[in-house]
Amino acid sequence: MGVQLGIIADDFTGGTDIASFLVANGVKTIQVSGAESIDPFDLDVQAIVVSLKSRSNPVNEAVAQSLQALELLKTIGARQVFFKYCSTFDSTAQGNIGPVTDALLDALNEDFTVICPALPVNGRTTYQGVLFINGVPLNESGMRNHPVTPMTDSNLVRLMDVQAQGTTGLVPVEVVERGVDAVTEALAALKAAGNRYAVLDALNDQHLSVLGAAVAKLPLVTGGSGLGGAIARSLPDDVKGQQTAFTPKSGPAVILSGSCSVMTNDQVTDYKTKGPFLAVDVDRLMTSPHGYDEEVLGWFTEWSGSVPAPLIFATSGPTEVQRLQQTYGSAESSHAIEKFFGRIAVALVDGGVQRVIVAGGETSGSVTTALGITRFEVGDPIAPGVPWVRSLDGRVDLALKSGNFGTVDFFSQAQ
Template sequence: MTGIAIVADDLTSAGDGAAPFRDAGFPAVVMLADGPRRPGVTAVDIDTRARPVAEAARRSARAAAAYAGADVLVKTIDSTLRGHLVAEVEAALSTSGRHTAVVAPAFPGQGRTTVSGVQHVEGRPVDQTWFARDPVHPIRSADLCELFPGAVLSTQVANLVGAAQYIVGDAVTDRDLDLLVAAVPRAEEVLWVGSPGLAAALARHLAPQASAANPAVVLEAASRLLVVAGSLNPATDRQLTRLGAATGSRPVQAADTDAVERARRLLARHGMAILCGPRHRIDGAPVPATLARATAQLEQSRAFDALVLTGGETARTVLLALGARSIALAGELEPGIPLGLIEGPQPLPVVIKAGGFGDPGTLVRLHNRLTMTSERLP
């Protein structure tokens, strides 16, 4: 294989799209800007989630054209359908050299399923959940065949490749996604459009082609863990509450004048600190930038030795502030939650988590795995 390329609209989507391939044996890197493909899997964050739709489409088209020569080309979309998904997929398809896009946003491991072309979260159509009130991309329709005009459901996938522009794949289990991937005669013939569920199915399908020489990454337990939370999703609130209760660490508001010093003391005395923004949207308040400045100040004094970043925009802004160029992935700590090493001035371990992923105990489990045990990840 000459490679697998992933075009993602934000950093968490790039990370959780590439991580299943790393677990399957492919070397994988997440890039914060366009660049040459690497061996194995290259995922690029084109940073379009919060940009105007026309610019999002241009960036998607440019990246898909740049990576059109990859054996497998994936355009990630959010499993709750946030972002400029239709404009970006249309643009990517037009420059990818492919004629058909297989659209399958289901991620059963996180309760996101597709039934009769309608996207669900925990059994409810996504436009009837909190995501209908998302402060940036409120979801108005959960019907993928309505969103993608002319799309057809995947009853006879093999016969539709090349004939239909968009094929929508139903899936309520990982097995459904495996069957969908296996039904496409050649993976290189289509543009794959989906979330980590589809990426994992593709990784399982392509695993025999992974390099046996791909080395494991050995990571020591962190002694000073910094959790930076910028997501406004209610799931993040529940996870922060549980983490604070389990560790006795109260979140530090990054906008407070003494936030950096308080976080530094917590890291030194207790080995962990939680840095967060306001738990509601404030117009004009650059929450990711505020979090990034505080994190960079803490990093200058080597106050932490591992990071957990929650929320795609926050993760990208923080990593850029730390001088990161890319992330070499080590694997997944949980489905959809990748772990990697920052490629930049300070090669710190970093976990990137989408704000809506996980149950209330997710951050507690991540804390325990990063601080209490050494992990050897394939």
Template sequence: MPRKCCPFNPPADRAFPVLYENRMIPVAVIADDLTGAADTGIQFCRAMGPACLLGIRSLKQVRFSEIPGVLSVYTNSRHLPASGADKSVRSAMRYLNAFEPQSLYKKIDSCLRGNIGTEMDAVMDAWGGRTSFVAPAFPAQGRTTLHGIHYLHGTPLSETEMAMDPVTPVHESSLPALLTRQSRLKVGHIDVDILDDGNPRVKDEVRRRIEDGCRHIVFDACTEHHLKSIAQLAKEYFPKTLLAGSAGLAAGMVAAFNRIDARPRVSELFVTGNMLWACGSASEHLAGQVRLLVEKGGLAQIKLPPAILADAGHTSAGRKLAALAEHPLTRNDLVLQIGPGSAADALFSPEEVLSGFSTVVENIVARCQPAALFLSGGDTAAIVLEAIGTRFVILKNEVLPGLTGGIISGGLMDGRVVVTKAGAFGQPDDLLTLYNRLKRKEA
């Protein structure tokens, strides 16, 4: 009897893509970074089944023995110039279209970083969409849009730490203005006052904007109810519309389309053994979460200056730095963090520093074989998973809002747990809560 293929493990004699019994992908998500693809893809799991998280390189080669319910793809295009982002998204869409997704969702950053307009245009062209509904608000994480202005915890976005992002600073708080500047398509806006009036006014106002030539319709949203209403509007009156937003609108889409509680269940993933916490994001918010984790959880910590990391990507220094982690990681969980730099560190690009960081993590994983990984920051997660040979991640559960847990397929950590998190997300004690849940230390 031939051996039965494991889910998501390609049979050797099949060519890409394998589509069993004409079963196409129910939902595809395309995001500009890994953590966004993860925290959005997981929203669809309760309704659609397992979600597969992967990058473009794996998408080009992947073959499935069982079609996942959700295919969540990241393009690593947030920090690229607009032309590069356009090329990456169009390339991803060519391979996604081979799976003929029944529904497509464009994940955009809830803090408006990246090439939002360029990527929206590329997806619309490749998918054949006529109109998009755009709502990046995520009220549960303090991201709201009111009268066209996007807020982070009540402060206009351009007045927050997002304006000082080292790679993709955001200097515009007006969502319609930002999208208009980045897109070649006409942008319309639906104010919260219209949205709160409900139908038929909302429907009529959207139709007026479409008749006026608008292709991207931006919506205010201050509550989860607003997001569900936007998704419901698309379902009932504009079924061929592309929905674009954060994990918040994705949850609203699941609730509207399936009439179920869209909140993913608390994770049942547990970790026995010591875990490596790799924190490569420059977010001050993450730094505060790490401090609390180390202080209250009693974890070991190593901070590596940017200059040393930049060198580690090119020399044997990566192996030497990994050796420093061996003793603490055999005794306890270990936090590996990019430390504060000096003025001289400006000589090194963020790409050089992150490359060195991934080299050190790869060497630690090979040397110490940690039981699980935590990766914070989309760029950090993507480069580390690639460095350790990951093919894809099967998303299992949302441990906490914005923190997604899954099982790694392929490479040095095959079969082990990984949790990803966007750098600027979450409550101050989220990492400590995650640690306690994974280690079953909660009361």
């Protein structure tokens, strides 16, 4: 059967997000972390997701990582390449989605692709090229205060035009409503008119199914997990593999939350009424970190094995985030928090923790990197876009949650 889809995800939770939609639609999937650490593995799969940490890197680093991932996917014969980014787009005028898309197109000797972050099941829809979050334009949602990629525009056509090399057209919802052939014709017309990208409107899963079938033969597709799942649905049954889900472990668990999204703030607030919690003292971490890890681990030991599991969080609202950034620097404070969670995760897993629930893409990347996990088996979803994954050595199960994903009681659901 061979590898039908090769996915380049710009962060770790983005990788698990699209992997869960592929698995749910019958596509046997392996997820790997980073392109540089891959050794030969069983290719009896239909999709391989390469999870990078390139969403908020400098543009040149994001491009280099993505091209390295592309080379890996080309060597294993992936029939279609999918550049996966967040359903909230998470890309300012400085990049990285536009530059990475351009680099992938050039490397594949292609000159046209689509832009489709829509994920209606999680409230992300696109209408007339404008991205909405639960009915609110992106730039009016909580994403306007994102500490790393503040979204001050919701028009995907403008966002691409300002950060990419070509011009952007639109396939409006009225065309999508007319079906696969109409979308195919619209894409051909936009390409013939000299556009390099086409933003795709989508208000519901039926629209995504139409779009998935229409772009199934494009060498390069870009978008969110909704379009990835739709492409998986369009594949013939005889090229899909048999899925074998695993049962999550039942041993000691911990929740590590680094995301400062609106939803994660709500999830932390909810969980504080249900289980033990510890707020990370970021000022202490930045000014006098000696001995702080040991203090946190000592606190965890008091609650080890408790049900519900202990929560350790650096999640905070926009005012506190702004204070920390102004005091210590945005990159410096984020880096210190990520490294802290990585160290804590290693110590806890070494000490017997079997389930690690992580909130935030950057935090998830730090945790998996610190644990040295490069390959995952993808299991059943906890919430749309958030599956359980298991390291292929069977050592630990992880739930890697994008900041804005899940309902308010996600931390309880995961357990």
